[in-house]
Amino acid sequence: MKNKIKKYIREKIIAIYETRFATFFFKQKGFCPCCEQDTLFIARNSWLRDHFKCTNCGCIPRERALMKVIKEYYPNWETLAIHESSPGNRGHSKLLREKAQNYTETQFFGNTNLGDYVNGVRNEDLEQQTFDDAMFDIVVTSDVMEHIYNPEKAFSEIQRTLKSGGAHIFSVPIINKHKATQRWAKKGSDGEPVFLFEPEWHGNPIDSKGSPVTFHWGYDIKDIIKEYTADECEIIYIDDLNYGIRAEYIEIVVQKKNVK
Numbered sequence: 001m002k003n004k005i006k007k008y009i010r011e012k013i014i015a016i017y018e019t020r021f022a023t024f025f026f027k028q029k030g031f032c033p034c035c036e037q038d039t040l041f042i043a044r045n046s047w048l049r050d051h052f053k054c055t056n057c058g059c060i061p062r063e064r065a066l067m068k069v070i071k072e073y074y075p076n077w078e079t080l081a082i083h084e085s086s087p088g089n090r091g092h093s094k095l096l097r098e099k100a101q102n103y104t105e106t107q108f109f110g111n112t113n114l115g116d117y118v119n120g121v122r123n124e125d126l127e128q129q130t131f132d133d134a135m136f137d138i139v140v141t142s143d144v145m146e147h148i149y150n151p152e153k154a155f156s157e158i159q160r161t162l163k164s165g166g167a168h169i170f171s172v173p174i175i176n177k178h179k180a181t182q183r184w185a186k187k188g189s190d191g192e193p194v195f196l197f198e199p200e201w202h203g204n205p206i207d208s209k210g211s212p213v214t215f216h217w218g219y220d221i222k223d224i225i226k227e228y229t230a231d232e233c234e235i236i237y238i239d240d241l242n243y244g245i246r247a248e249y250i251e252i253v254v255q256k257k258n259v260k
């Protein structure tokens, strides 16, 4: 009963907002892969990538796409060994943290020894990890790979920590599309970014300064990863409103470690 009243009030508020204030409004009923509920997805801004949210859990399209791909590739994901680098507090990260029985989260804190724990989160640099070989079935990153300085090291380190048959499943904005990948920044001698073009920063939950954008990836990311890992790689684009998945730049890349 309480939930029904809540739902009624929420729908009324949305209706008022829709008619009076919103200049853009898009809504869609569907099933959210992150909170695993029937829900209403709503956007009040035409930039769906950041604004088309699940009204139940607040997740955004690329997080739903990532979780959907994880579930499709590994239906038994709850029992698998999963490493997520730089997770957030909602969407797929929240579901993985709650339900995956063997889930390890890491952040790169910079000022602590690699492999140490800070408030239960392990300090790891994707480019030089302290994990043993073949520890994980799945490695997850979500909009992280556009901030790495040395992709060769990061992708091959991830590959090293994957079990055979495992995969790195990740979202990354492929903003260059069919144009070749461009390096956007390199690491200066003081550790700060030296931008080769207009400086670009993305929000970072553990650093108020944000994270510098170091690469503008194109679809050739597939070939680049293959060159570094010698394994196949796939790019998956989902446009499926039944799951609230519609937006620009929500390709999911699956970097496989083939069974040898």
Ligand SMILES: [Zn+2]
Residues within 6 Å of the ligand: 032, 033, 034, 035, 036, 037, 039, 054, 055, 056, 057, 058, 059
């Ligand atoms: Zn949700």
